[in-house]
Amino acid sequence: DSGVTQTPKHLITATGQRVTLRCSPRSGDLSVYWYQQSLDQGLQFLIQYYNGEERAKGNILERFSAQQFPDLHSELNLSSLELGDSALYFCASSPGVGQRETQYFGPGTRLLVL
């Protein structure tokens, strides 16, 4: 158990809908990262938050957004869902700003868009 929690574990929804994925980092970790794992794209970095502020952005679609709250948990919002958004979404955390740090991953949320 990495100490990173993600909810829900599974999510099934329809095209055009909006969902919210939640992540709680390890105790004491200030950075949260979101990654998407799909058959087409592999594992891709989406976005990083550090202590409530966005720190880095990767291949994140405009339909997707994220935030980190004062208690350091983070939410990834996916809207206007398409079939191609079906993937495993991971959250990871690290103690500081990220460079040089090992990231510990949560169990992931499996999203299926029908």
Added chain:
Amino acid sequence: AQTVTQSQPEMSVQEAETVTLSCTYDTSENNYYLFWYKQPPSRQMILVIRQEAYKQQNATENRFSVNFQKAAKSFSLKISDSQLGDTAMYFCAFMNGGSGNTGKLIFGQGTTLQVKP
């Protein structure tokens, strides 16, 4: 832009044998970090081993060790005394370590390893 390549989509090994998974990367940076993560059928991402580019000594964690060849930009993972529980997909990952950089991990495509009894 940095890239990570794992050229072996699938590999298999007999239990108790040794297997080596390959990884190459491309970067112009001198300060970086390399990782191997394991993803078993449960889909959890588990850190296997980490290597700092400034360290010449190869990292070792129990039965797992790496062969880090900085000049060749190669970072292979050796699993000794393979166990059935080692069956998983293995991902090689790169992180730029220079100041001002973030913790973004760049992953390879993965190698599926099957350990046979």
